[in-house]
Amino acid sequence: MTYFAGKVAFVTGAASGIGLSIATALAQAGAKVMLCDIEKDALDKALGTLKATNADVDGVIADVSLKDEIQAAADATVERFGMVNILVNNAGVGGGGGYSEWTDASWDWTIGVNLMSVIWGVEIFGPLIEAAIQAGDDGGHIVNTASMAGLVSGGSPSYNVTKFGVVSLSEGLRAPMGERGIGVSVLCPGFVKTRIIESARNLQPRHGSKLEEVSPDSEAGRFAMLAMASVPNGISPDYVAELTLEGIEGDWPYILTDNTFEPAVDARFQAIKESFDRIRDRS
Numbered sequence: 001m002t003y004f005a006g007k008v009a010f011v012t013g014a015a016s017g018i019g020l021s022i023a024t025a026l027a028q029a030g031a032k033v034m035l036c037d038i039e040k041d042a043l044d045k046a047l048g049t050l051k052a053t054n055a056d057v058d059g060v061i062a063d064v065s066l067k068d069e070i071q072a073a074a075d076a077t078v079e080r081f082g083m084v085n086i087l088v089n090n091a092g093v094g095g096g097g098g099y100s101e102w103t104d105a106s107w108d109w110t111i112g113v114n115l116m117s118v119i120w121g122v123e124i125f126g127p128l129i130e131a132a133i134q135a136g137d138d139g140g141h142i143v144n145t146a147s148m149a150g151l152v153s154g155g156s157p158s159y160n161v162t163k164f165g166v167v168s169l170s171e172g173l174r175a176p177m178g179e180r181g182i183g184v185s186v187l188c189p190g191f192v193k194t195r196i197i198e199s200a201r202n203l204q205p206r207h208g209s210k211l212e213e214v215s216p217d218s219e220a221g222r223f224a225m226l227a228m229a230s231v232p233n234g235i236s237p238d239y240v241a242e243l244t245l246e247g248i249e250g251d252w253p254y255i256l257t258d259n260t261f262e263p264a265v266d267a268r269f270q271a272i273k274e275s276f277d278r279i280r281d282r283s
């Protein structure tokens with residue numbers, strides 16, 4: 001009997017990449033899983049594959065940048081499985097251009113999908129997880145997918161801002177949710193082999209018909225080129241999922257996947273430390 005057996009999990013961005021791997025790993029560990037995504041064909045395909053293994057899964061279409069659609073997905077989950085114990089706020093998109101390139105539409109899209117969805121997910125699913133605990137469940141968990149881009153800047157500003165937001169939200173929620181028996185982990189992967197580079201496939205008309213041009217000479221453009229070269233050779237989403245399940249069970253505050261960006265994180269902390277040292281004993 002695993003920790004996950006019989007628990008109900010809700011996973012966003014579950015039709016592809018990291019979300020699909022996490023949903024699959026949870027189902028294989030005995031959880032009942034509601035897969036949520038905006039892409040119907042990919043979701044149907046994922047559900048077909050999982051159901052063929054006798055996994056207890058179902059799916060719901062939602063654009064997580066719309067609060068009403070997250071609420072409807074939560075209602076559908078409770079109707080289907082009766083309760084929720086684990087929330088994985090994972091859906092995300094690659095973000096827009098840098099300074100002198102970005103548009104209001106691409107900021108709105110990135111903030112909506114990457115950050116507001118996480119805030120609303122916690123707001124809507126938190127009370128459901130609490131209710132399950134009050135009804136006798138031994139504890140719940142929330143995983144929010146950020147990125148190494150939530151710990152170091154230098155790529156797409158809108159992507160960085162939303163991912164720093166997800167890290168901050170997750171860190172701040174650990175104490176108040178912990179008091180309620182709910183663990184909170186923030187997943188910060190490095191480059192993972194998924195379809196993140198093709199995020200614009202899910203751009204909705206209200207956010208424009210296409211993303212702004214990003215110059216290869218800008219910082220955002222250079223990072224986009226690096227990501228384009230690195231994501232196809234990135235680590236396996238199945239390995240990320242394995243670590244995520246270990247992180248849920250062990251209530252890890254940060255679920256990190258590899259050491260590629262460790263020097264950049266060290267450099268950021270060092271710059272902050274040097275800034276404290278610069279003004280020490282001045283007043």
Ligand SMILES: NC(=O)c1ccc[n+]([C@@H]2O[C@H](COP(=O)([O-])OP(=O)(O)OC[C@H]3O[C@@H](n4cnc5c(N)ncnc54)[C@H](O)[C@@H]3O)[C@@H](O)[C@H]2O)c1
Pocket residue numbers: 012013014015016017018019036037038039042062063064065090091092093094113145146147148188189190191192193194195196197198199202231234
């Ligand atoms: N792949 C990487 O290198 C990497 C690194 C760090 C963090 N991440 C993060 O991992 C998460 C998953 O991305 P991935 O790499 O698996 O990419 P992916 O494109 O393979 O999967 C993202 C999923 O989110 C769904 N999605 C997009 N917009 C949505 C919306 N508005 N509503 C609902 N679902 C929506 C997509 O349909 C897709 O199924 C994202 O939050 C991403 O920022 C990815």
